[in-house]
Amino acid sequence: MKSTVTILLSLLLLSTSFPTINSFFSYNQLQTLTSLAHSLMNRVASLRATRGDFTGSERARRIAEKLEGGLGLWRGIWSMSWDYIRNYSWRDMETKEMFGAVSDMTQFLSALGELTQLESDKERATWFIGNYQRVFNISRSILQRLLKVFIKSGSLRELVLTLQREVEGGLIMDCLTLGSNDLKGLMQIIKDVASQFSSSNRSENGRWEEL
Ligand SMILES: *[C@@H]1O[C@H](CO)[C@@H](O)[C@H](O)[C@H]1NC(C)=O
Ligand SMILES: *[C@@H]1O[C@H](CO)[C@@H](O)[C@H](O)[C@H]1NC(C)=O
Ligand SMILES: *[C@@H]1O[C@H](CO)[C@@H](O)[C@H](O)[C@H]1NC(C)=O
Numbered sequence: 001m002k003s004t005v006t007i008l009l010s011l012l013l014l015s016t017s018f019p020t021i022n023s024f025f026s027y028n029q030l031q032t033l034t035s036l037a038h039s040l041m042n043r044v045a046s047l048r049a050t051r052g053d054f055t056g057s058e059r060a061r062r063i064a065e066k067l068e069g070g071l072g073l074w075r076g077i078w079s080m081s082w083d084y085i086r087n088y089s090w091r092d093m094e095t096k097e098m099f100g101a102v103s104d105m106t107q108f109l110s111a112l113g114e115l116t117q118l119e120s121d122k123e124r125a126t127w128f129i130g131n132y133q134r135v136f137n138i139s140r141s142i143l144q145r146l147l148k149v150f151i152k153s154g155s156l157r158e159l160v161l162t163l164q165r166e167v168e169g170g171l172i173m174d175c176l177t178l179g180s181n182d183l184k185g186l187m188q189i190i191k192d193v194a195s196q197f198s199s200s201n202r203s204e205n206g207r208w209e210e211l
Helices: 002-015 027-050 054-067 071-087 095-117 121-149 155-168 171-177 180-199
Strands: 200-202 208-210
Touching (some): 027 171, 054 155, 095 121, 095 180, 121 155, 121 171
Antiparallel strands (some): 200 208
């Protein structure tokens, strides 16, 4: 079943004249991304439940369910690919905002890098007090920029809007409470994909090509 969908999807992507989604992220990246995000959201759901935030926990659980492998995942990819092909003419892509988002992601990663170097809970607690607001602001800025990139309605914009609601509601704090490694791994992949987007450029005929 999965492989039929994969073949169909590949054929679809190959048959378009746009650069394929496949050229921006690999199957492995996608798999790692979804499995990291899935486990992180499940842990966020449990964390929220233990402190009595049942609606928050339920929201996190629903996001985790959407990320679960199998058909659901493929359907998501399918629909996102369609969004790209139909909604985003590569000519109109907001490269400036994408560059900005990538540079924010670099800052985010370097902040998380500082946090993962710390060895004691006491050091981490001090880091939190001094840096949480900055990390929160960076996440906000990333999402605002992505909303300017994914300006048309569709599943990608929906995804960014969902994340934005969760970030405003304390998602970053929850993730950092659970440990910064998963979040760092996730952001690294997202940044790699975004960098590929923003380093591609249009050629004379208006199509985007890898430099
Ligand atoms: C983008 O594509 C989705 C389907 O993939 C469609 O529902 C939506 O209306 C499209 N948006 C625009 C602005 O064309
Ligand atoms: C975060 O953003 C708020 C307002 O958006 C600002 O007042 C605050 O100074 C910023 N904090 C840091 C550490 O960047
Ligand atoms: C893309 O091309 C334009 C002009 O052709 C150039 O000004 C811009 O810097 C290029 N962007 C990148 C990422 O190389």
